[in-house]
Amino acid sequence: MDKSIKSIIATSAEKNYDIIIGNKSLELIKKRKDILSRDRFALLINKTVYNLYKDYILGCFNEFKNYDIYLIDDGEENKSYRKAENAFNWMLKKGFSRKSAIVGIGGGVVGDFSGFVAALFMRGIPVIHVPTTLLAMVDSSIGGKTAVNISAGKNIIGAFHQPEMVISDMNFLNTLPDNEYKNGLTEALKHALIGEDKLYKLFCNNSASTIKSPDNIMEVVYRSAIFKSGVVSRDEREGGLRAILNFGHSIGHAIESLFEYKGISHGEAVAIGLKIELEVSRRMGMISDDETKKSFDLIDRYGLIFNKLTLDSGKLLEHIKYDKKNVGGEIRCVLLKGIGKPVYNHPVSGSLIKEILDDFIL
């Protein structure tokens, strides 16, 4: 294999699959004739990505005639149960069957959506993920969680459905807007703080501009993919260990929900969540002042919190209490006993969180 292409084998109870990372690595999809020579395959593609990369994408499939293209508009609202039904109807009209397959090309919205459609269509057909945002490369394309939104809430309806392959083609990142970059860096930094030591060093030794060099950003994707797939292979269905991946997310999700998912990105909400959950860990005597400061400095150095936000601590606490991971009304978070030493499902008192929120200057 070309040295500029890296490859990881992700293991799961259902199947093992390759995660291929590299510039122009989408061209390697042609080798998956077992999937692309099924009776038909659907290319579910984000519309922005299609407009930017139409010739490149279609060039990678030029030896196949058995596919149809389904474009998905930008926005979380397109990852809905209703839109999934539209996709099922379209697939039936186009003659797709249980011998068909799906290739999803886009960010996490398209990844979650195509995984969900693949999991349910004819009780499950194969899916290949081609993530085109940094967040999707380092996080959402790995691990087999698929979901869509309903009016009552985000990611409520879903299924576990492992992909046949994940292709992270670094070429796509050339056009990724800066804030989307930051969303991905936040999830990668989370991996660094909860145990990916080499990634932690990479963050410590770089800056917001140098981390984007082709070699560094490929290393960020590679290290994150090794780390996340390793955690998931040990706990596919989130019975325990996989919960460490929620570091920063209990508070992050509550912030998104407080803002009704408008005016704040998932990455920025998680970056604030990381700071607050680090501070909870520090005030509970689990992580040192020095390690907390180092972690805060990294979040600041990479500019992961970029809006000036005012958080109403009382209202935010109400949203924190609704988290589905809480047990018996008690707030549970992932905390750190030190950098690289996460503890999941840890009880935290609401009054401590409120005290921190009241002291907090973002």
Ligand SMILES: NC(=O)c1ccc[n+]([C@@H]2O[C@H](COP(=O)([O-])OP(=O)(O)OC[C@H]3O[C@@H](n4cnc5c(N)ncnc54)[C@H](O)[C@@H]3O)[C@@H](O)[C@H]2O)c1
């Ligand atoms: N399944 C999981 O384990 C998991 C984990 C984390 C997040 N998620 C989900 O992921 C979603 C968020 O994903 P996201 O942050 O990738 O958002 P996204 O899919 O909405 O993409 C963000 C934006 O980037 C644009 N874009 C994508 N690729 C581009 C490119 N190469 N060049 C230029 N623009 C490009 C898109 O048009 C879009 O506007 C959420 O729905 C979240 O729930 C899932």
